[in-house]
Amino acid sequence: MKKLTKAIALAGVMTTGLTGAQLAQAEVDVSASAAVASMYLWRGLDLGNGDAAVSGDITLSSGGAYAGMWTSSGDSAAGNEYDLYVGYGGEMEGFSYDVSVVTYVYPSAGNFSYVDTTDEDGNGIADVLESEQDTSGNTFDLSELIVSLGYEGASFSYYYPVSSNPNDYSYLTLGYGMGAFSAMAGITMVEDDAGEDAGYTHLDLSYAYNDNLSFTASKVVAEDEEDSYDDDLKFVVSYSLPIDM
Numbered sequence: 137m138k139k140l141t142k143a144i145a146l147a148g149v150m151t152t153g154l155t156g157a158q159l160a161q162a163e164v165d166v167s168a169s170a171a172v173a174s175m176y177l178w179r180g181l182d183l184g185n186g187d188a189a190v191s192g193d194i195t196l197s198s199g200g201a202y203a204g205m206w207t208s209s210g211d212s213a214a215g216n217e218y219d220l221y222v223g224y225g226g227e228m229e230g231f232s233y234d235v236s237v238v239t240y241v242y243p244s245a246g247n248f249s250y251v252d253t254t255d256e257d258g259n260g261i262a263d264v265l266e267s268e269q270d271t272s273g274n275t276f277d278l279s280e281l282i283v284s285l286g287y288e289g290a291s292f293s294y295y296y297p298v299s300s301n302p303n304d305y306s307y308l309t310l311g312y313g314m315g316a317f318s319a320m321a322g323i324t325m326v327e328d329d330a331g332e333d334a335g336y337t338h339l340d341l342s343y344a345y346n347d348n349l350s351f352t353a354s355k356v357v358a359e360d361e362e363d364s365y366d367d368d369l370k371f372v373v374s375y376s377l378p379i380d381m
Contacts, residue, residue: 168194171376176211179307179322180338180354182370183211192379200226214242225284232286237298239279289313291320305335316344334360349375 170192176184188209195204202225207218223236279299285292295307304327311320319342324335336359342352352374356367 164196164198166194166196166381168192168379168381169376170379171374173372173374175370175372176208177352177354177370177372178211179324180336180340180356180370181366183213184209185212187212200224210242215244217242223282227286230288232284232291234282234284236282236284237279238282239299318342318344336360336365348377349373 171190173189173191175182175186176189191206191208193204193206195202197203201223203220203222205218205220208216210216218241219238220241221236221238223234225232225234225236227233279297280295281298282296283294289312291309291311291313293309293311297305305325307322307324309320309322311318313319320340321337322340323337326335336356338354338356340352340354342350344350350373352372354370354372356365359365359367
């Protein structure tokens with residue numbers, strides 16, 4: 137594991153164009169964590185149909201640059217998942233910024249298509265990835281560019297598809313945190329088959345009991361008249377632990 141970590145770190149730093157002398161002076165920090173949650177909550181929706189989710193991540197960082205991988209037990213539509221990300225961020229006098237690219241990978245899902253799914257009661261769950269039977273490895277179809285800004289306790293993030301199916305959606309969040317409490321509104325905007333704007337808005341309220349244990353209540357509070365998303369109140373308990381590298 138240590139050899140692999142050093143090799144990845146070396147490759148990541150070399151891609152920034154550093155010379156050999158600069159490379160020797162570069163400090164690469166490695167952090168990792170593991171977590172379990174009572175639900176796979178994603179943008180206000182339960183992607184796991186009520187099943188618990190186990191996840192983990194590893195991140196390499198140097199200065200403001202970072203790269204890493206997040207993996208999860210997956211959702212009910214696309215199966216197990218791992219996400220690759222690279223980005224750069226920083227902060228200055230209460231103001232923070234971050235720009236990153238994330239690629240969502242589903243090794244067992246094969247080729248993807250987006251469909252409007254419904255639950256047992258006929259309520260739409262989400263426009264989600266559905267796997268075709270072909271598992272030849274077309275797994276890098278969904279990538280997003282994410283731009284985040286923050287000031288004091290307020291935050292704003294915008295997600296834009298740079299390689300996906302479909303590419304006619306976007307997602308943004310507005311959040312505010314004070315101490316252990318935080319609130320976030322997420323807005324998904326989708327263009328339907330008729331070229332009309334559609335989508336939904338969800339609201340998340342969270343409380344961090346400590347650095348490891350947190351609680352989140354989430355609900356879809358607004359949606360397009362022609363769409364029907366799961367607007368039941370969702371309650372998630374999550375527990376995470378850092379991993380000593």
